[in-house]
Amino acid sequence: MKRPFTRLEKKQLLIFALIAFGIPYLMGIPMAFGYQRGTSLDFFANAQMYYPAAGAIVVFLLTKTEFPMPRRFFYGYLVLTVLFAISSVLSVLIPDANLWVMVINMLTIAGNLALWVLFLLDKREVRFIWGLTWSGPDSRRHFLYVVLFFMLFTGNLLISSFTDNTADSFLALFASPMFWLSLLSLFVSFFLVFSAFFGEEYGWRYFLQPILQEHFGMRKGVLILGVFWGLWHLPLNLFYYAPDTRLQSIAAQLITCIALSVFFAFAYMKTDNIWIPVILHFMNNNIAGLISGSTVSGAVIEWKAVLIHLIFYSIFFLPFLASKVFRESETEKK
Template sequence: MTQSKKQALIFLLTAYLLPFLLGGLIYYGKSKGLDISLLPAFQMLTPALAVSLIILNGRKERNPKVKRAFLTYVFFTGLFLLASIASLFMKNLPQNVLVIVFSLAFLVAIVSIPKDLKKAYGLDLSHKKRILGVLGIFLVLYFLRGALGSLAEKNFQEFLTYLTWNKLVFVLALVVNFPLSFIFFFGEEFGWRFYLQPLLQKKFGMVQGTLLLGLAWGIWHLPLNLFFYSAPGSGFMSLVNQLFVCVSYGIFFSFAYNYSKSIWTPVLLHYFNNNLILLFSKNMDPSIIENQVLTWPSVLVTGLLMLVFFGSFILSPYNRKPLHRRPDLEEIQEEIEKLEVPHENMEK
């Protein structure tokens, strides 16, 4: 088996098969009225888990600080899987403490990686202005899309009632909270944007690769669409809605990653997207994402607005010209072969 096929197999088994198998536990827990909220959170960790295993198994010699960072991630993911399963049968588990401790430990491990290796893995912050600029564009489009969606569904006044000063404090708190919980959003984006996006763009071209990634990302949500997000009878509509969202965001996140040259950009976008939904919950209740009752008109309105506001970035040169394609993992590892020799000598 070639190295490429081995890596693809590890990714498929870890990022896809594992979540689909755990979908059975989500279904079981939901049917029994158990707390299943940790299982979807664990699913977010699986794409980066797959890439971590690929990196750790790729070569015998590697920089110890890189190894330490990804071993930290793998260890946390294993513990969180155990906690997720245990949460079906036990209450008051200290999962928040676990998340905070390992988010900070993983962040410290990433910071310790030599600068050139951070850059190779898309982990550096060299282009801070671009990162913040893309985040600003995303937030403007996010609220504009929400406002137009509420107008289309004739509930704009209700939309305005959610935008209170208390909610503004919550948004500011999100900034402070990011280092304490970013690990889940890193979990998805390091898998989708760092690993799979360059691979698909190299094989199928910039535009086709970006669209295929959006579809692959959407289908990955299938167990959640069927057993977590949707009310009974809404599973298929939930999946269609998910495909609209993932293809559209996949296009914008692809632009964000290629433009900023940092995985932290899509991580930030994903973090704010998932957390800002709490603004539109009267009691800031995370369960707003569960048991959603959908209609075809609402799905089509959402899909159209997503494609207009975020899908239109398919026209960006950062999504169209091969010049801006990020290297895939094999190309990165070839470069790291050259970079790591000096680091290994320095360590000695």
């Protein structure tokens, strides 16, 4: 450990943990109830993505009052988070799948449009203080990291497809113009759904990562964050993603989160732009579904698949832990 935590940092981490981890784990109770009843838990999966940023925002509002804040955006985000949390519980108490599909779509689109308005109403210099602007060194080249992630992610899927004899259909999909049109429309939709992915990245990458890196080192801090991030998914692993193969789901989740924590940290540290990991997270969650056409809930995961997952994610993403950006940062800390 680099240095002990200050009293203020302990207070900040406690507030963050109570919201970012406490709410999802408490939500595990109605999730278990809904799972037993066979109720859709989609609302819980969407709502959970908002809690890390909500935790960070509450920390800032309570402990950093000496700085001007984008209060319109911050308060708007908290309101949307509360609406998602309440709707999640109601979706179990009033199990009407068609109703809640409509509610989640309306809340997502209306909420994101409202957040963009509030975002733009706050002054740019204030947003800059809180890492909300598209800034950082050589910002026009930041999309290169988006392209790099797309290549790594699809390359990983391609190599993996040879292990389950789906390579031919995978390559045929990439040869189809409809796939590229769907991919383009997917990126356009980002502006209507960004808040969920911002929800995780502003909490994990902007708030928690620097604290862990400062206290445990640049590399170890990122790996610890990956473990926390993976365990944060626990209620979803137990009742949503793969409830029939829970241990395999938890193992695969930890592998994914540790590996992606490395690359997302690499991209964030190279750009100092939180919107890059937000976009990368959006791509990770949506491109796989676009390619496979499968849903994220109710999967059955074999241990063989977990092993393959470990091998390929380690090959494609863990090498970035040796990046110069981590070594430079370590030197600066000494």
